[in-house]
Amino acid sequence: MSQILPSLERYHRPASLDEALRILHEGGASVMVLAGGVSLGMVPRRAVRGVVSIERLGLDAVEREGGTLRIGAGVTLGHLERMLAGDSPVERLLMVTVRRTATTPLRNLITAGGVIAGVGPWSDLPVALLALGADIVLNGTTVISIERFLADGPRSIAGAIISEIRMSVDGVKGGAFIKLGRNETDLAMASASVVVFDDGVQPRVRVAIGGLVSRPLRIEAVEESLTRGVIDRGALSELLGSLVTPRHDPRAEAVYRLDLAGTCVMDCFETATREASA
Amino acid sequence: MNEYDTTVVGHSVRKLDAMGLASGRHTFTDDFALPGMLHARLLLSPHAHARITSVDASEALVLPGVVSVVSAANAPRVFHTTAGQGFPEPSPHDSVMFDWKVRHVGDRVAVIAAVSEEVAEAALGLIRVNYEVLEPVFDPLRALEPGAPVIHDEPEAHAAIPVVYRPKQNLAASAEFSTGPVDEVWDQATHRLDRTYQVHRASHCAIEPHEVIAYLDPDGRLILRSSTQVPFHARRIVANVLGLPVGRVRVIKPRIGGGFGGKQEVFLEQIAGLLCLRTELPVRLRLTRQEVFMTSRTRHPQHLRLRSAADGEGRVTLLDLDTVLDTGAYGSHALTVATNTGSKVLPLVNRTRAVRFRARSAYTTLPVSGAYRGYGATQGAFALNVQMDEMARDLGLDVLELWRRNHIRSGESSPVFQALGEGTEGVPMSIRSCGLEQCLEQGSKAIGWEEKRGRGGNGRLVRGIGMAALMQGSGIPRIDMASATLKLNDDGSVNLLVGATDLGTGSDTILAQIAAETLGIRADQVVVYSSDTDLTPFDTGAYASSTTYISGEAVRRAASDLAGKIIRVAARMMGTELHGLSLRGGLVIGGDRVVAVSDVALRSLYQEDQEQLMGMASAWGEVSPPPFSAHFAEIEVDTLTGRIRVVRYVAAVDCGVAINPALAQGQTEGAVMNGIGYALCEEYLMDDRGRMRNGSFVGYRIPSSRDVPDLVTILVPTYEPTGPYGAKSISEISINGPLPVISNAVYDAVGVRLRSSPFTPDRVWRLLKGE
């Protein structure tokens, strides 16, 4: 038999967040948080001596409260897919995004918290969450914007546990997520999400792209021009090129992926606008 | 019609092992653990080309649990080919188990046997290897140039048969022939094309990784339970490499989780066998998925230059194909894939005045090429069909019409058949059955050829259709041999023992149907055992589309042999002449007199003139009747992203009489999807040091259920007089279609000619931009 982590000695299954955090702090770098476990095979095999499972921390609920949708960090994407309702633009966008993420059995392992912790390759959901302007709750108390969370990278979760993702559903009128790989279930060569908000004063959009660098990026620079309808595909791709230097991807060159990201943004914008005006 | 009707053949009998497999009960190689079994792991080269100056395993050997380490320092050095072919093999003998030189990233440096996979893996990092890094060669054209680094500079590498083999020039194999006045036809032609095509490397991706378990029986014989397509070749090669008499080796093939040519390669059995002999313990050697990509075998990439000429009447007068194959670090199948690139393609166009063919297989320091479903025909059919499409447009003809005016027909021969064999000259052959015309007709109707062709459009999503004409073979004539043994049981059932190797294709079922048909019993009364070198008679193995045609004929003859003996006993029981007796519905019938086959069995086993009634026969292909096929597809190009979507795919196939239509469809559907994946998304992504960047199913994309188009298979019935019950083979041919069909359909849609595969979105996007 072989082991995912041959060095693993301790499997902690704490019943409270406090206890989990305590174990995490005491263990230091050799203890990691275990959610879906999909990324376990990707960490250095001899480095991890202990894991802290989040399964008993009660982070597995999807709740709608007032104008807020709250997704527990331990919710698997498969469970999320089954819990989402098709009657709100936010939930429709999340559903579309989840269904384009990984495969059916993997979605039953991958958790909402896991994909935003950023260690796995299946980072489709964070693109949509960035477009939605979601917030991340750490340790049950600290709330930070996903934008900030993603920008800070791994250091934002060192010694911490993501407990929840929450977002406002008020004002969201339409949303779209599009990605393209070599086949239907491939990782994104480029992806985008666009969300149309309208609080009754002034419609605005938020734009995020994925697959070009190691994390999703919000592209504020195009949001206004998209809203005003003064940017076309060519200009958009050029603009992206001036803002982003794509990381190396052996599948396709940077110039193509920038152009593709631009096309994904335009397609998302059209879809989201259509939904918003429907 | 009742269940005993003489129509077992031609019916979609349920695959005999289907329920055992669907319930997870059938055992594969890995489903068989032995007490005290050691686990082996390979240490693979990190360098594309290097000399090993030293290997020090002392640290690894002191790690608790490590039992044995083998490397060039202590392995037998017997030059052989891993190609798993007949004897003597046409592939160069350029391999040893572990050499002092590594020739690609992933080449084998050492193997460790330990008490667990963890220990073996941990020990890999403790072997100290010093390398003297040499200049790599990643381009087969460059490899053939004077001054290129020599990849096989060892003096022992040699060819086992008289063929061209020049390792000092990195030439692993070459073949050529010419007929007719090539230059004259070219010079005088009114329509000429001279184009270059490139076809890429691919992995078989059988979902079961390569694996072997080696153990000793109580008499010290070496038993290999292996995921192999060629048990008898494996036995011979392992015996040779390990210095054992063939009789001291037994190879057992359990259920196999797919092969597609990849498991024709005998490259792990000898290593596991050696570890087993050294430790006297059972040893399991299973490749990881990454290792399957890196160190097993791949499809030969090719650079094909094809020249063709045609006259104003739409007659193709010349084909001149010159191709260079990248055989990678070793010359496995280097010659025969090369010759098949011509022999399974050029005869399709059969009104020519001249044909020329040249193929050279070049060593490079890249992953090893080998047998892969399609076997050269995939590569050649791409060049030919894309060029036929272009020629038709030059001539102002519908490409279907161009094919109709030029394709080979029943009763015709081709000089190519005689010129190109597999290591020797070929075999002259005249086509007895050819349903290509009907394939073109029925396939074009099913796709809507007339209505849909040339619609194009200026929108973002543009549709187009394309087609290709294909052929393959049915076994290797005068080389492949199969045999079968049948024995009659008390109840009239029979045991069928065949060396033929069912690797998931359903050949056990097809062979049972042929036996049942001949004996007048039901297929489920045939108990098939395949294959085990101790228990089943010889068969060259499952490759070259040989099983239905050659092994099927062996089974038909063996069953006839047994039928004759049953009838002889029955005639004695009835007190009649042999003449006029026949087998049907489990009975021997002679006029109004009837004897049950079970009574014949009981009498023979227990009562009078006692003997075990058995049938035994061998078969050998005198010819290799090609299956023919026409493929069609409707595709949609997203002109902004370059993404190609296959909307509908039609494969019309002539495989003679389909012994089991459902299984024939299954072969076709599987081959088409493999071909679509090859055309659109599967690719080895290599870095500039010869390392594969995507050695996993995340990185190397094969189609999933979400990628399946509307896929239609049409079986076009013909009757092949030399085949068992009129059958030809079908397993390979349909993998050859998608590459040219999709390329031609993209041209039809957007006017862009794809001559290099794969057709990934970024490449299509570039071409659409005019780059």
Next chain:
Amino acid sequence: MRVTATVNGSPFSCDVAPGERLVDVLRAHGLTGTKYGCGSGECGACVVLLDGEPVNSCLVVLPRIEGHSITTIEGLGTPSVPHPIQEAFAEAGAVQCGYCTPGMVLSAYALLQRNPHPTREDVAAALDGNLCRCTGYVKIIDAVMMAAARLRGEALS
């Protein structure tokens, strides 16, 4: 560490290192219908049901199943008393080499538990984590549609 769970409806417990993979433990306990294909969750040959949902058992460390329920292909039916999905796979010609089949059947089972009226697209989506190289998926989707109809009690044309 000791892990206690339910496997195919029966109590199951064993002592393992915490990093052991579920696929290996199941196979070591004789449940060899769960196959190894890639070891990294990409091929689906090792799919089992965890509380009724398909998961890649090569990515599940054993402590994760503590207190949960696992169904393997052996728990679904036997060759003599097969589940209708297994029967349909055999009948539709959906089994070639059979290496992917146990995982396919379990993914199909989970789908039909939730959605007794799937479209071909639903089936294709539900099976997208189970790679098959032999069949081209056509007859596998046929088989699941056939099984769905039978489980709904519909007569087959």
